[in-house]
Amino acid sequence: MQTINIQVALVDDHPVLMEGLKSLLLNNMNVDIAGCFVNGEGILSYMESHQPDIVLLDIALPDINGIDLCQKIKKRSPSTSVLIFSNHSERSMVMQAIQNGASGYFLKNASLEELANGIREALDGGIVFSREVKEIISRPSAGELEGLPQLTRREKQVIKLLAEGKTSIKIAEELSVSSLTIDTHRRNLMQKFGVKNTAELIKAAMLQQLL
């Protein structure tokens, strides 16, 4: 009994890449190329009657963004694994793709080996990334503040002047900025410390020996 080949669909609007990828996969893996599509509409209409095992999906498509397309594909066929194959290396893109149901994310300079392994792992239900993507997502996130709130120099100035009992207007005068600026600082500080008013803010700052 011959094993059934993996059904792979390719979506990319770039013919050179498409041809290369196609021959590479056919030569090295037990796959059938179920179809090659240059836009979102093509793959979506194909999927009305077919359920490929793998869809290799570019993000930059002429009619739809690949990340949004991923969600639509998963809706049509939840059993299909979508692997993003893109030149976009932003963390936000990777995260959004996974959120929309992608099983993996590969940059276009991924090696054949990576790609082949990825396809196999994805079929087993895993989530796979190429080496470079792994690097991107393993970097510490810029937004996640650990431990104590980190204050800017200006925020420290403002909190000190607030603790001296000065009003926004007075502080604004002293720092020669607008009082809206000071109000914004105050609002941000209260958010940073998770407090509701200036009094609590000063107390929190004292507890953390910022004053």
Place this chain on the structure above:
Amino acid sequence: MKGSLLILTVLLLTFSRANAQQLLPMAEKEYTDSLATVLRSGVSDSSKAVAEYLLSDYWRFRDTVKSKQYLTQGRQLAGNYPYLRALYHFYEGQYYFNIDKARAAQAYQEALTALSSYKTRAAYSSKAASWYDYALMVRNEKGDSFVTDILLNQSIPLSRQSGDVEKTAHFYVQLATLLMNNARFDKAEVYNQKAIDLLESKLPASTTLLFAYLSATSTYIYDSKNDEAKKFLDRAAKLLEPFPESINYPDYYYNEGLYYVAVGALGKALVSLDKGIGLARKYHQGPLLQILVFRKYEAFLEQRNYKKAKEFLMGLVSDGSLMAEANNRRSMYAQLAKTNEYLGDMKEAYHWSSRYGQLSDSMHGIQLKEKIAQLEARYQNSENQKTITALQQEKARAELSAKNSRLFNWLLGTICLLLLVTAAFSRSFVRNQKKMQQLKVTRAMLEGEERERRRIAQDLHDGLGGMLAGVKINLSGLADGRQQPSHDLELHKIIGQLDTSIGELRHIARNMMPEALLKYGLQTALKDLCEFYMRGDMRIAFQPFNIQASLPLPLQINIYRIVQEIVANAVRHAQAKNIILQCSQNDPGFFITVEDDGIGFDQEGLRDKKGMGLMNVRSRVDYMNGKIEIISAKGEGTTVNIELSIYADH
């Protein structure tokens, strides 16, 4: 009888028939009704103003609040009528007549000044009344002779000029009363008769005739001509008969009481006086009430009921309104001394008698001093007047020249101001236009630039990037198919170089236009930016606050570019370990802070930092009406604070 006459005379000195000032028709209700009709019917303001004045005058003895109200309304209606405005002063005087003598006197003086130029009959009449009322107000200071003089030389001639019979007769009666009070009965009788003759022929139903009758009655009683008195008293009664509500009844009862005392019918006298007292209380006729009460005391005295008489006097003393007058006080003390003597209480009699003496002495003293002071004041006044006249002439001359030069200055000033305003206006207009034009150009440039970047980024990414990726994959396929490792090594090196090229291209494309910014907005794009730069030895803390996705895309791109440039600078040049990027939106402001702990630079260095990057940042900040502040010192890191306005007209 002789004794009581003395009291009467002294007391009457200050009783000037206050109610006699009101020359109202006896049909009072009809009178007020007709005035009210005038007010309602909405004829001209002038006639309404007069009606208001008359109503004020009517109410002044009955309800001062109402009186004041009508007076104020009258003044408002008088508005643009100078004569009615002048008349206001007279009625103001009337209003204060019983309340505040000084203010009333002042008001009458003002009325006389204001009316002086009017030659109409009504004006003469008002002037006559103002003179007389003024005289009454200053009577205590200037004495009865002054009042007599005013009546004879001002009020009566003016009243005759006005042709107002009733008023003329009224002044005759007043004169007669005054003369009677000074015991000039024969002359008083003549003037009463003049008034009565005048009125009986022309105005047989007038109030003034009633007063004339009553005045004649008292005069004849004092002159011990009781039969004559009775005649006039009866005529007065007949005149009053149809008007039981008339406020002149107390006056009538007073005279009736007087008559009954004179003829010795003391019981009847007490009845009359009690009626008068009740009505005088009802109509708030203070002075008349006191006189009636005093008359009652007299009746007791006649009855030799000294105890009651004394009680009455003490009542008057504690009541106080009659005691305010020094003359009255003095006669009251005399009467108390006499009553106590009758009662056999010599000690009290002595006490009152000595008080009488003291008061008499001090009164003479005061009068003397006052006379001297008056003379001095008069002299100084005339001297002052001379100086004032001279000064006034001087002032008028100076004022005229000052006025002329002022006028010229004003004209010049106004023209200058006008020119200045026009110049400033047109200048700011031109400048504004220029600025608007500049902003437009900047906007067009920035937007065009962004559009172009976006296109190039897309081409790089999708076109060239895709192509290179395809080439790389094809090469990889080629390498896999080969068996000779030496060639493979060479091929893999080339594939590696291609890889690097693709990475570089991606970097360029992202700088051109980050896909995340277009797709997920500013906050995500900025987070990507930070993460892109983060390495093991350098952390970037991104602190976004309230960044709204609704921010217009051109502004998002602009803000992104600003942050991109500053963060890139910090990464490249500052050798920082930690960078904080804080972006907060607080409409209408957007605030950016980038802070590093790198090497920093001194302010000298800042001047050298005017490279392309910072210049771009500055022009982008200007574009959003913003402010940029760079704080740095060698070894202490750098802080960049930026305030942007997101509502400005972009």
